[in-house]
Amino acid sequence: MYQPRNSINSDCENGRKSETKLDLLLSEEAGYLEAKGPRETCKFKQSRIVREIDVANRAKSFSLQLSHGPYRLEYDRNGRFLLLGGRKGHQAILDWYTKNIVTEFHTQEETRDIKWLHNETMFAVAQKKYIHIYDNNGLEIHRLKSLLYIHKLEFLPYHFLLVSISRNGTLSYQDTSTGKLVASHRTKLGSCSCMCQNPHSGIINLGHQNGTVTLWKPSMSDPVAKLLCHKSPICAVAVNSNGRYMATSGLDGQIKIWDLRVYKALHVFYNPKPISALAISDRDLLATGFGSNIQIRKDAFIGQQESLFMSESIPSTEIECLKFCPYEDILGIGHNQGINSFIIPGSGEPNFDALAANPFQTRKQRQETEVKLLLEKIQPELITLNPKSILRPKKEISVDKPAREKFDVKFKLRKHRSKTKRPLKKGAAAMK
Amino acid sequence: MEKAKIKVISRNPADYLRQTRHDIFKQPRNTDPKLHPFQAAREYTRALNAAKLERLFAKPFIHSLDGHADAICSLAKHPVSLSCIASGCCDGEIRIWNLSTRKCLSAVNAHRLHSDGLSFRQCCTEYSTGGDDKSIKIWSLDLATKNSLKEPDMTILSKNIFNAIDHSWKSDIFATCGQVVEIWDEEKTEPIRSFTWGIESHIGVRFNPIETNVLACTGSDRSIALYDVRASTPMRKVILEMKTNTVAWNPLEAYHFTAANEDGNLYTFDMRRLDSALCVHVDHVSAVLDVDYSPTGQEFVSGSFDKTVRIFPVNKGKSREVYHTRRMQRVFCVKWSMDNNFIVSGSDETNLRLWKADSSARLGALTARQKASNNYNKKLKKKFENHPQVKRILRHRHVPKPIHRAAAEKRVILDSQKRKEENRLRYTKPDKVERVPERKKHVVGEEA
Numbered sequence: 001m002y003q004p005r006n007s008i009n010s011d012c013e014n015g016r017k018s019e020t021k022l023d024l025l026l027s028e029e030a031g032y033l034e035a036k037g038p039r040e041t042c043k044f045k046q047s048r049i050v051r052e053i054d055v056a057n058r059a060k061s062f063s064l065q066l067s068h069g070p071y072r073l074e075y076d077r078n079g080r081f082l083l084l085g086g087r088k089g090h091q092a093i094l095d096w097y098t099k100n101i102v103t104e105f106h107t108q109e110e111t112r113d114i115k116w117l118h119n120e121t122m123f124a125v126a127q128k129k130y131i132h133i134y135d136n137n138g139l140e141i142h143r144l145k146s147l148l149y150i151h152k153l154e155f156l157p158y159h160f161l162l163v164s165i166s167r168n169g170t171l172s173y174q175d176t177s178t179g180k181l182v183a184s185h186r187t188k189l190g191s192c193s194c195m196c197q198n199p200h201s202g203i204i205n206l207g208h209q210n211g212t213v214t215l216w217k218p219s220m221s222d223p224v225a226k227l228l229c230h231k232s233p234i235c236a237v238a239v240n241s242n243g244r245y246m247a248t249s250g251l252d253g254q255i256k257i258w259d260l261r262v263y264k265a266l267h268v269f270y271n272p273k274p275i276s277a278l279a280i281s282d283r284d285l286l287a288t289g290f291g292s293n294i295q296i297r298k299d300a301f302i303g304q305q306e307s308l309f310m311s312e313s314i315p316s317t318e319i320e321c322l323k324f325c326p327y328e329d330i331l332g333i334g335h336n337q338g339i340n341s342f343i344i345p346g347s348g349e350p351n352f353d354a355l356a357a358n359p360f361q362t363r364k365q366r367q368e369t370e371v372k373l374l375l376e377k378i379q380p381e382l383i384t385l386n387p388k389s390i391l392r393p394k395k396e397i398s399v400d401k402p403a404r405e406k407f408d409v410k411f412k413l414r415k416h417r418s419k420t421k422r423p424l425k426k427g428a429a430a431m432k
Numbered sequence: 433m434e435k436a437k438i439k440v441i442s443r444n445p446a447d448y449l450r451q452t453r454h455d456i457f458k459q460p461r462n463t464d465p466k467l468h469p470f471q472a473a474r475e476y477t478r479a480l481n482a483a484k485l486e487r488l489f490a491k492p493f494i495h496s497l498d499g500h501a502d503a504i505c506s507l508a509k510h511p512v513s514l515s516c517i518a519s520g521c522c523d524g525e526i527r528i529w530n531l532s533t534r535k536c537l538s539a540v541n542a543h544r545l546h547s548d549g550l551s552f553r554q555c556c557t558e559y560s561t562g563g564d565d566k567s568i569k570i571w572s573l574d575l576a577t578k579n580s581l582k583e584p585d586m587t588i589l590s591k592n593i594f595n596a597i598d599h600s601w602k603s604d605i606f607a608t609c610g611q612v613v614e615i616w617d618e619e620k621t622e623p624i625r626s627f628t629w630g631i632e633s634h635i636g637v638r639f640n641p642i643e644t645n646v647l648a649c650t651g652s653d654r655s656i657a658l659y660d661v662r663a664s665t666p667m668r669k670v671i672l673e674m675k676t677n678t679v680a681w682n683p684l685e686a687y688h689f690t691a692a693n694e695d696g697n698l699y700t701f702d703m704r705r706l707d708s709a710l711c712v713h714v715d716h717v718s719a720v721l722d723v724d725y726s727p728t729g730q731e732f733v734s735g736s737f738d739k740t741v742r743i744f745p746v747n748k749g750k751s752r753e754v755y756h757t758r759r760m761q762r763v764f765c766v767k768w769s770m771d772n773n774f775i776v777s778g779s780d781e782t783n784l785r786l787w788k789a790d791s792s793a794r795l796g797a798l799t800a801r802q803k804a805s806n807n808y809n810k811k812l813k814k815k816f817e818n819h820p821q822v823k824r825i826l827r828h829r830h831v832p833k834p835i836h837r838a839a840a841e842k843r844v845i846l847d848s849q850k851r852k853e854e855n856r857l858r859y860t861k862p863d864k865v866e867r868v869p870e871r872k873k874h875v876v877g878e879e880a
Contacts, residue, residue, distance in 0.1 A: 025460070025461060026462060027447070027460065028441065028443065029439070030439075030441070031438075031439045031440045031441045032437065032438070032439050033436065033437070033438050033439075034436065034437040034438075035436045035437075040436075041436075044436060044438075049438060052436065052438050053438055053440050054442065056442055057440045057442050060440075158469065158470050158473075158474065199469055200469055202470065241466050242465075242466050282466070327441070328441055329440045329441045343440055345438055345439060345440050348441050349462075349464075349466075349467070350441050351460065351462040351464075352460065352462060352467070353460065353461050353462040353463075353464075353467050353468070354457075354458070354459035354460050354461065355459065355461070356462075356467045356468055357467075358459075359443075359448075360445060360448040360449055362457070365457065375481060376474050376477050376478055376481075377477065378470055378473045378474060378477055379477070382473045382476070387469070387470055387472055387473060388472045390472045390473050390476050390819075391472050393818065393819045393820065
């Protein structure tokens with residue numbers, strides 16, 4: 001039967017309706033912490049939060065005393081598995097829901113950074129000289145000999161790119177599905193140990209000793225953008241999940257919030273000591289760590305808040321690394337005494353999408369997701385500042401011949417020049 | 433201390449895990465774009481994959497039906513039965529085929545010479561044949577019993593040879609063409625009406641399926657003439673640069689027809705405006721011999737002397753598909769099946785070929801997931817069709833070397849003509865010459 005075409009307005013309305021319908025399917029509610037005054041939430045310490053929440057969630061707050069130097073930690077994309085890496089070589093995978101150790105081993109040499117690859121079966125470790133790739137049994141399955149003295153690692157899961165920055169400031173993109181080195185850029189800004197990815201666009205942000213933050217993509221050997229963020233070396237960089245805001249911290253003790261759409265600083269927070277670690281949660285909570293202190297700010301990208309949302313300290317430690325667990329209200333803290341897992345209500349996204357990430361994934365589902373990811377692997381050339389630019393392809397320049405220009409014949413009047421004014425011939429000049 | 437309100441995300445695993453092994457997995461969804469980064473780039477990659485898979489699965493040839501001893505010169509679709517098709521051969525033999533079993537149901541030597549005309553009556557129990565031996569034979573067809581009659585129900589002898597025959601879509605009349613166009617009633621041995629318009633020979637005749645009294649006839653004087661069976665005089669005539677072999681009426685647009693021309697082009701006309709074509713379809717490198725519309729009226733298929741079958745969208749100048757095999761020779765006749773899924777072509781080397789209308793489509797019933805996946809892929813290809821990579825993959829067709837060379841040569845010729853035209857326009861005073869659009873260029877004259 002013929003039906004008249006809907007108008008745009010009614011289409012929008014239908015879209016809105018279906019969206020509200022979908023909202024009904026979002027079964028979980030986000031966490032929260034509410035107190036009477038704005039400064040009151042800051043008084044809630046972990047010990048009290050743990051006392052007031054239900055028993056099932058109490059186990060999520062835990063600490064591990066480990067003795068192999070400052071620890072880094074990393075949650076996988078589902079938020080289920082925790083990867084620990086001690087500076088002195090201790091590596092471990094933990095299913096932190098059940099507290100089961102999946103694997104644990106020692107590399108016997110210095111390890112600078114760790115990173116999960118596309119799922120929890122593989123991870124990369126930047127060791128003393130090379131990057132080593134291990135599987136979840138602790139078996140070394142690969143050693144990347146072409147990349148030397150790596151300081152920091154980053155992984156782009158949709159592109160299968162392992163990004164590394166080396167001691168001499170070379171940024172390398174290694175494709176982990178084909179094993180090819182996709183690109184290698186010299187930053188020419190000295191040693192660099194501060195790197196993060198923009199999860200929205202796949203751009204890599206590097207923080208340098210001269211206070212600049214540079215933005216990189218594999219298809220360009222120069223930075224796409226360069227921002228002078230601080231007048232001191234950069235200590236940490238983080239970008240939020242929708243790619244709009246960037247937080248940087250410098251040795252001068254400042255934390256600056258940047259709008260990445262216009263490349264302008266929105267506001268500055270001051271801190272008595274330089275911030276050593278930054279993290280941004282799924283719901284845009286900003287965690288900063290300095291010395292043994294951790295501070296959480298809510299709505300940090302919207303404006304200057306009167307007070308902190310939460311603040312904690314772990315006595316006699318040095319914070320090395322902060323990581324929010326995806327789809328959970330958990331902040332993982334790596335420090336020189338081991339790791340801590342803190343409960344930060346309202347930090348995590350409550351409703352996961354099983355086709356994107358699933359904490360309750362079965363083995364079969366994991367394998368299927370891996371195949372899907374590989375089939376839909378995005379080519380490295382498609383990384384751009386605006387990830388939607390692919391929807392508007394550039395017009396191909398037509399190679400039509402230009403219309404022939406009108407040719408005017410110009411008659412040059414030959415001037416009669418006297419013999420004395422004529423330029424000398426080459427031979428004649430030589431003879432003179 | 434006052435009590436604070438604290439809530440922490442706490443998922444009950446029972447809500448997310450299946451209860452038994454026979455249950456399906458629960459897959460909660462969240463459409464928040466934050467959880468689905470790189471949506472555009474991933475869609476593009478999927479579109480690229482879909483385009484590649486389409487070309488990978490493009491295997492249009494289904495079967496070759498052999499049995500005739502000479503070139504196949506006419507084909508007719510059964511008006512009701514999808515599987516039944518009749519073919520007429522140059523040695524005068526007629527065969528009835530069952531396409532689903534891929535078997536010949538019956539064969540009969542109908543004429544002494546070519547059996548050029550072949551058409552089914554709409555009440556589908558009879559079919560008529562007209563041949564070069566100046567006779568029309570009407571046969572009855574019973575699909576239930578396999579051995580059909582060896583003798584025709586009725587034979588009409590005439591003074592003229594017959595080049596084509598077509599039944600009206602509504603009434604019992606049929607039209608033949610040869611030296612004159614004649615309208616016959618099945619009960620009578622003399623034509624009830626005959627038309628001439630100074631044309632010495634007519635090549636093809638087709639009844640309009642919607643305006644059932646109108647018929648189009650192509651003549652050897654390069655004309656397409658329109659007749660109304662109720663009137664005693666012909667309606668209109670258009671003369672093109674070269675001879676038109678056949679016409680096919682659009683089954684959905686009552687006034688539109690497409691003409692298969694000797695110059696390798698197809699011209700879609702509106703019956704009411706014959707001074708200019710609606711669209712010129714160029715891709716064949718040699719004369720187009722037959723054309724037939726899909727039942728949806730969106731596309732048509734054409735068979736050519738260059739040994740290829742091409743499928744054109746009605747409103748596009750270029751073909752979307754080209755079919756060829758190493759063994760297929762000049763294609764004399766093509767038909768599009770009434771379920772829109774298949775194409776039958778009859779060619780010089782005595783074989784009938786069955787093709788898929790959508791070259792990469794899967795035959796047989798599809799599961800709901802396959803259907804959903806097909807629809808999604810189709811939409812993706814549509815969305816990214818203008819991207820250079822996707823476009824390149826979707827557009828590329830391998831053609832045999834002679835056709836490739838001929839197409840290149842044709843391109844050179846057309847380019848040079850175009851260049852000459854441009855030069856002429858550039859170096860002549862603007863009011864002396866005017867640009868003639870391609871759609872009008874091939875129309876020589878119109879008579880009414």
